[in-house]
Amino acid sequence: MPNRIPRVPVREQDPKVRATNFDEVCYGYNLEEAMLEASRCLHCANPRCIGACPVSIQIPNFIGHVVSGDIAAAAAVIAEDSSLPAVCGRVCPQESQCEGSCVLGVRGEPVAIGKLERFVADWSRENGINAAPGTRSEATSRLLPAGQRPDNPPSRGCRGLEDPTQVGPMTAVAVIGSGPAGLACASDLAKKGYAVTIFEALHKAGGVLEYGIPEFRLPKDKVLKAEIEAVKALGVRIETDVIIGRTITIDQLFDEEGFKAVFIGTGAGLPKFMGIPGENLNGVFSANEFLTRNNLMKAFREDYLTPIHAGKTCCVVGGGNVAMDAARTALRLGAKTTIVYRRTEVELPARVEEVHHAQEEGIEFAMLTNPVEILGDEKGWVRALKCIKMKLGDPDESGRRSPVPVEGSEFEIPAEVVIMALGTSPNPLIASTTAGLETTRRGCLVASEAGATTRPGVFAGGDAVTGAATVILAMGAGRKAAAAIDGYLKSL
Ligand code: FAD
Ligand code: SF4
Numbered sequence: 001m002p003n004r005i006p007r008v009p010v011r012e013q014d015p016k017v018r019a020t021n022f023d024e025v026c027y028g029y030n031l032e033e034a035m036l037e038a039s040r041c042l043h044c045a046n047p048r049c050i051g052a053c054p055v056s057i058q059i060p061n062f063i064g065h066v067v068s069g070d071i072a073a074a075a076a077v078i079a080e081d082s083s084l085p086a087v088c089g090r091v092c093p094q095e096s097q098c099e100g101s102c103v104l105g106v107r108g109e110p111v112a113i114g115k116l117e118r119f120v121a122d123w124s125r126e127n128g129i130n131a132a133p134g135t136r137s138e139a140t141s142r143l144l145p146a147g148q149r150p151d152n153p154p155s156r157g158c159r160g161l162e163d164p165t166q167v168g169p170m171t172a173v174a175v176i177g178s179g180p181a182g183l184a185c186a187s188d189l190a191k192k193g194y195a196v197t198i199f200e201a202l203h204k205a206g207g208v209l210e211y212g213i214p215e216f217r218l219p220k221d222k223v224l225k226a227e228i229e230a231v232k233a234l235g236v237r238i239e240t241d242v243i244i245g246r247t248i249t250i251d252q253l254f255d256e257e258g259f260k261a262v263f264i265g266t267g268a269g270l271p272k273f274m275g276i277p278g279e280n281l282n283g284v285f286s287a288n289e290f291l292t293r294n295n296l297m298k299a300f301r302e303d304y305l306t307p308i309h310a311g312k313t314c315c316v317v318g319g320g321n322v323a324m325d326a327a328r329t330a331l332r333l334g335a336k337t338t339i340v341y342r343r344t345e346v347e348l349p350a351r352v353e354e355v356h357h358a359q360e361e362g363i364e365f366a367m368l369t370n371p372v373e374i375l376g377d378e379k380g381w382v383r384a385l386k387c388i389k390m391k392l393g394d395p396d397e398s399g400r401r402s403p404v405p406v407e408g409s410e411f412e413i414p415a416e417v418v419i420m421a422l423g424t425s426p427n428p429l430i431a432s433t434t435a436g437l438e439t440t441r442r443g444c445l446v447a448s449e450a451g452a453t454t455r456p457g458v459f460a461g462g463d464a465v466t467g468a469a470t471v472i473l474a475m476g477a478g479r480k481a482a483a484a485i486d487g488y489l490k491s492l
């Protein structure tokens with residue numbers, strides 16, 4: 001269905017300039033631009049965009065409030081279903097979800113739902129709007145007066161855990177991991193009045209949003225921190241530097257700390273390597289380590305001492321969002337960077353916008369190319385990536401055509417640093433320290449659609465169950481599990 005108003009373009013930093021800094025690439029809409037873009041929505045009787053959103057945000061409803069300039073009302077609509085709108089507006093793969101289903105996309109360009117969500121969230125934050133007053137008052141109305149204990153008081157705090165009785169009168173629920181799955185689960189449980197404590201292994205909350213996705217896509221202090229603070233304002237307590245399975249076990253959370261249910265949202269942070277010769281050379285990183293040094297440990301900032309090495313030339317192996325983030329980070333640290341991917345641009349799993357941004361910034365793409373060896377110098381440092389050319393063969397079980405090596409086509413790409421961005425799997429620590437938790441062959445936790453694991457009272461969701469996926473799918477899983485935990489606790 002055509003629309004007479006073309007999609008409103010979004011302002012961005014100039015590619016040449018942004019390739020040398022870590023400031024956010026996209027500036028987002030201003031009020032005037034947002035209202036114009038929102039006016040394109042047809043308010044369909046049967047809005048396909050809602051069904052395609054994993055957390056079912058009432059999209060035409062919030063967009064309608066933007067059209068009339070009532071941004072606070074738009075924010076309240078979004079807050080009913082999403083606790084991280086400024087994050088999702090920036091990093092969700094809208095082209096394959098809400099925008100991919102927008103009826104306007106059939107013959108033209110879909111409504112810029114992601115950019116509108118981002119605008120509403122940013123505007124609310126900048127104008128001090130509490131996006132979820134109804135839910136917050138519902139949660140806070142159930143708080144105990146100071147000093148009053150809950151019916152089932154947790155017995156004692158583990159390291160750093162303050163008295164959870166301060167959180168609320170209801171049953172205590174432990175959430176493990178502060179990524180999108182854990183934050184979404186904790187928010188919904190807190191809104192229902194539970195006393196929720198999130199345990200996070202790292203020293204900062206946010207999961208991949210904090211340690212993986214770079215500042216130039218998701219500003220930490222300005223955006224992420226504010227959304228985490230909003231979750232805390234619901235009454236959620238976050239305990240950092242606590243590794244469940246090492247600092248304290250799940251059994252201890254139940255038996256000694258008084259928690260009545262546990263949600264595991266520990267993600268999939270274990271990097272994969274190719275198993276090719278040379279992967280132990282100096283200058284080979286997993287994308288996780290490279291990005292963690294830069295994002296969580298702020299290696300890009302001169303006032304931090306965290307070491308990082310991107311070299312003058314860098315190859316990043318892989319084609320997903322992680323590969324794009326690693327490559328664009330290496331570029332900003334001064335390396336001439338090449339992405340090495342064994343299929344073609346059509347099969348690149350990264351978000352279209354990220355690929356486009358990487359190309360604009362000057363990242364080179366070596367497609368239909370697969371590494372066979374990392375070559376080193378006499379001192380044990382990387383000097384080149386030896387690759388082989390590939391061609392596409394028959395489709396595999398995923399429906400994608402399998403890459404097949406072209407015999408005798410080996411060649412070298414000079415590189416001082418090689419970053420492997422080949423995917424990740426869940427860390428086995430919790431499964432190996434908790435009786436009764438089953439895992440799949442890929443190391444993912446076995447859980448029902450609603451998030452129930454094979455151990456009663458223990459629920460799970462996000463990348464820990466699905467393997468590496470997306471922010472919004474992790475949030476959706478966290479929300480489903482929160483509903484299941486509520487049902488489980490009411491049934492006890
Ligand atoms: P995570 O975000 O991984 O959070 C898990 C948390 O649990 C971590 O903080 C971890 O420290 C903690 N934890 C682990 N073990 C323990 C333990 N034993 N005790 C206590 N805490 C523990 N998705 C998108 O939708 N769009 C994107 O643009 C995008 N870009 C990405 C870029 C990168 C570099 C990466 C790595 C991923 C990207 N993703 C993207 C994927 C997305 O970030 C993940 O799917 C999502 O974060 C999964 O959420 P989660 O809550 O399941 O796990
Ligand atoms: Fe608006 Fe597109 Fe959703 Fe229809 S499908 S309601 S046009 S955003």
